[in-house]
Amino acid sequence: MFTIGITGGIGTGKSAAAHVLKNWGIPVLDADAVSHQVTAVGGAAIPEIVATFGSTVISDTGELDRDAVADLVFHDRKSLDTLSFIVHRHVIATMHADREKLIEAGKKICVFDVPIPLKDGFLDSCDFILVITADLRTRLQRLQARGLPEEKARQRMAVQLSEQDYASMADALIDNSSTLEDLREHLRAALEPVLTVRGININYDKNE
Structure with missing residues (x-):
């Protein structure tokens, strides 16, 4: 493809x-949309995020707390980089899986x-x-x-x-x-x- x-x-x-x-x-496979998907309630990245950070960046409803993430930008750059790496890996994996589905459907x-x-x-x-x-x-x-x-x-x-x-x-x-x-x-x-x-x-x- x-x-x-x-x-x-x-x-x-x-x-x-x-x-x-x-x-x-x-x-079009949109990384921003996939990022929200993998960090939503039950999203693919949530278990690894919780295992790494505990519940500090997870909202009461079980999704990524973007206000807490914003705090990381200013207070803990290393943790932010780790979180970004986790989310990026799940985003790319999902996009590649979606591309495979397009290939199977005959898209070029x-x-x-x-x-x-x-x-x-x-x-x-x-x-x-x-x-x-x-x-x-x-x-x-x-x-x-x-x-x-x-x-x-x-x-x-x-x-x-x-x-x-x-x-x-x-x-x-x-x-x-x-x-x-x-x-x-x-x-x-x-x-x-x-x-x-x-x-x-x-x-x-x-x-x-």
Whole structure:
């Protein structure tokens, strides 16, 4: 199966790019959605999290307590890294299992939509990586439109990979600083030659 990876920093519009590919009929496996799945009540990661941390990061309802996790960011970086490793491993395992189901169903292509592009399970599992970019002003405007103050938006950007780090892993850089139509055109220009040579036909005119 030909696997496209999509990644990019906060506010670049990575989700919008993934949505375009989904509209084109390409199955999208969303790491954020899977992360919530494996840390929900009864999720695959919960037993290992409890075995490692006890109940300190588990809510009364049995799911991951994201407020407690936020505290870890400021008070215990080592524990946060351990927790992130556990969740990441379960997310990747689930995404790979979901990809196997797509293969069994006869699909030829899928997308891994991943905000944090670690090597193990993502970079080494994708055949072609799209890095979504946008200029700083556009990113800040998008984040402020979501209700995130500029100062906090800049803080979140600062702890993510740099633009150079993202660019170093890209097979194609997709500028998403403009309109949705421009985004579609950039994605098509990057993917059509790669997919056509592999005999994978996509309806690029299908948009919702």
